[in-house]
Amino acid sequence: MSEAALLRLDGVNTHIGPYHILQGVELAVPRGGLTMLLGRNGAGKTTTLRTIMGLWHASAGRVRFDGAEITDWATPDIARAGIAYVPENMGIFADLTVRENLLLAARAGDIDDARLRWVFGLFPALKKFWSLPAGFLSGGQKQMLSIARAVIEPRKLFLIDEPTKGLAPAIIGNMIAAFRELKQTAATILLVEQNFMFAKSLGDTVAVMDNGRVVHAGSMAELAEDRELQHRLLGLSLDSHQ
Template structure:
């Protein structure tokens, strides 16, 4: 198995706060790796640091054998990295169509790719010419994910995609992520819904206090209630 992404001794400081304190981890190519941890553990900071939105103060980040920790965010995106932030960050004054055009290479959307996206998120077709700001929270999340996958990506960084969503929409997201993985993409996904994590995760990284404190198979963590309670403060069963 090849490691697509590798972090070694990564530290990130935000102002006077030392958030990441030596993150060491690998993300295997072609798998969905869950990044779990209590609130404030450093999960979002890890994704933002990989994406270059917050610079690493120390350590190395390697994507496909190429060091990226000093690269600008647009250059990292051009290497085939998509990012879905927790805030969704859609352009509210633009239509659904315009949001996707901005995310497409050279502003040209592939019709087949677009139909593939509509298969998971039919609401985007329905509201194609509507302003993104008028969409519901779940529809905005669909649009945020659609923007990240409008072009094939080798790596997707996704931050809490199911937060606050209805079960039917969560089901569509699970199907979408499974299909993305089957297409050959690698996913690093922060998720607080442990039922979702158990369903789609191949491997798992658990963070605490800005460091990785556990690495392993998602199925093994899902089967070990005492380990869940020690690492996360509660069992996965409590979130199902």
């Protein structure tokens, strides 16, 4: 059972209506590290996360998580197996207060005090707006709430979709610090990101997607060194891309 990879996708294909989005994704997410999933818009990153979460089901291929095949599991069962998902559009419950949002995420019904203090340390704004309906939070605060909701209970794997999208640079700095903290807890994280600087500063391993396939997988350090490879895979040069 001591497989090196906590999550493994083998030849995963996903169709959405008539569109063939994922075309044989091969991906291994090592235990205890932060894996960056990079790629251009439309490469299939979000679809990969949603397929892992069972929000869309793979038409072919297998998804294995922690020794079990979860390809055909229902979303709630996948969540109960220990995967937390932070979608790109945040998906907070706007009518519920910050507190209620977090209570919902802590399925046991009560939030562990030490854990809550830790989350407040990561995102102080949440403490300040504890009793406010989440709909009143700013974009950055909503994003923080969304991540806090995922980390409020220890989980085996975090799937996080573009946490920095539309956020101001100062808040992105906060976010990087928060993810560093989360990494300290030996959590396994699969993070989709467009911001290469952000990705570079956090990632241990990296997978790059294009046209519904993983076209490169390796260590983040290696990709960060190799400008030619970056240019070829991501169509970017570090100098012009912040």
